[in-house]
Amino acid sequence: MPAALSLQDVRVRYGDRLAVDGVTLAVGRGEVVGLLGPNGSGKSTTLLVAAGVIDPAGGVVAAGGVPRGDDPAGYAARVGLVPQGCALYDELSASDNLAFFGRLYGLGGRDLRRRVARALARAGLADRAGHRVGTFSGGMKQRVNLAAALLHDPPVLLLDEPTAALDPAGRDALFADLARLRDDGHAVLLSTHHLDDAALGCDRVAVLDRGRLVALGAPGDVFRAGPSDRAVLYAHLGARLAPFQARAIRQRLGPAVALEVTGNRLRLAAGCGGELGRALAIVLAEGVELDSFRTPAGSLERVLRLGVGHRTHPLQRVAFAHDDDPETAPDTQAS
Amino acid sequence: MTPPLLRLVLALAGNDWRLFWADKRAAALAFAVPVVLASAFGLIFARPTEDKAATRLPVAIVVEDDGPFTRRVAADLLASGRFEAVELSRAEAEARVADRRPGVAVVLPRGFERLRDWTPGAAGERPAVEIRHHPTTGAERQWAEGVLTETVMRRLAREKFGGLVGDAALAPPFRTETAVVGGPADAQFNAYAHSFCGMTLQYLLFWGMESGLLFLRDRKRGTWTRLRAAPVPLAAVLLGKALATAGVALLMVFFTFAVGRVAFGVTVNGSAVGFVLLAVAASALAAATGLLVAAVGGTEARARSVSTLVILGVSMVGGLWLPAFLLPGWVRDLALALPTTWAMHGLDGVTWQGRGPAEAVRGAAAVAGFAAAFLAVAVARLVAAERRARRGM
16 A cells, blocks of 8 residues: 655755755555654755655655656645745634635535534634634634545645644644544645654654655654763743853853743753752753743653764754854744 | 646636625725726816807906996906906906916906007007916916907007908908817817726726735735645636626626716717726736736735836826826827826727727727736746745745
8 A cells, every 4th residue: 555645766956056965755545654864964855846836856756656756736625735924814714814715626515514614613613704804813814724634534734833833732732633633534745843743743753864765763763862861941931131141141050951932931951850950950040931841751862863974963053053143042933 | 636727717816706705895995996086087178069169358447547448348358258358457367367266367457448549550669468377377378368469450450440340341351260180070079088997997007906915915824835735736816806807807797887877978979899808808907907916916005006107107198187188299209108008098989989890809809918017027936935935935
């Protein structure tokens, strides 16, 4: 049985640079695969190739065994894309948005109305169907965003940085939705640069670095435990930190503790639980407001040692690259 | 499943239509602005056409000679049907002329009374008459000079020949016959009709520009990525955009002229079918302009600046602000290369000039030709841009 989605030796060239370099990947029905890697690793480009938005310079993309080049329209109908950010019209109501995107896939009449009503009910937004999307919270928008991609019932679902604008509760809800879709037999491919996203909701993880696939497997295998266990805390900030605040806190924490601030997310990593507790006390003493925080069991960042030929593993760069210069740290919404 | 092209086009146009109406205040303003502009221009340039023959020149009369002949000439000037005259001192008159209220003053200076003794062919120094005028009122000065000459000569004839000469004998020894060329005999310039034609056309181009800027903005949104992932050919997207823009434009034309008819009596005196054809062609031009702006505009800010400049330029040269007959000949020749000229010529023809369908069809065909050319350039550029985007560039 062919994979729901397959990428075979896909290459995308941006001028002289190979943005995606020979990526081969298959996603089966009832499977969630996470594309993981630092900014600029080719995650979004790979996803856009899979969505049919970008034509690869080489290689084959197929859905249900049918190459896109053979039947572009049929391919598009088999794939649902949730683009990065809110890909909806803020000026229109949730139902108008869904109806419009449904019509683009040939839906209409009573069938379209029924699908829109069902999608909104599933998203828990039946009572807000006539409200403008611009008045929705980030989580509600993401639910409509997801519903718009699923309206034509595609077997393959692609999500580009779906958790970027979500708070922890919204992220948990999204992964619950993805788990349900997986159980319904959908093939899901999502991009993220958050390790805990990949661990939380993915059956397999594909790690990209400079456009090349450098690791592929179950999260537990990819993030193997190493000798230098670190205690990690993830938090959601009540208010964003200015770069100078982050710098000041880093100075107080000292070199043994890693502080990473990305948008309104904060990550704190220390050598052991006690050290992490002291670090948290320092952060709070600096007046930083935390809406919520959690410490993942067996935190994944302790195991970033794969020996794939780089001095620094790409996942380590995801996690730590911003520590040196917080001002250049990209926002979590940036690809 | 691939939806038929027409269904896709209608879905895309319907969505743009809903987006236009989603901001009700902005939509209301889009309809109100051309009406306000047309009303203002009409109000400024309107003249009572039924009383056109009796149009009088505002002028100040300054009398510095106390002689009886001079007083009688002054009285004739003040009573002239060609002048809206008021007597002032020299200082007052010069102050007002400098302010162009009125733009011309006729001064009968000391010594003017000597004219009373003038005989045809007499030698010697002639008494002077001064005409003081604003720098911008050269034509009015000549008008005032003509009326002054006629008035003085009539007065002299009366004085010299006493009761021998009656008013009938002083009438011109010829008859003047007037005829309208190139339109119905009863066609008279109607400033409101011209303004409603001109301002509607100008605003249609601005609406086209806005639509193009919206398209530029749309292409940076996630919705565009979603659209490109859907089984929708670029042709359907462009047709949908064009259809929505043209639909709104057509509605603007009919709404603006409906208000013009109710509020200012602007009517289609000529061919109604011709008017509809011109409205459809102008709406298509607005849609094509929008796509052209999106195709060649570059960034939104750059596109807005350049488009505004171009639209104002083609509006002015095309006679949308002031009637084309007021423009110099070389400008009118140059303006033939602009769609606005043909659209305006056609609309003027079917409204206040009361012309038939033939001229309207000619104008509509020219405008449609320009729209097709704009569309061709826009589609070629947008298709090339889409190809580059599909290659990830």
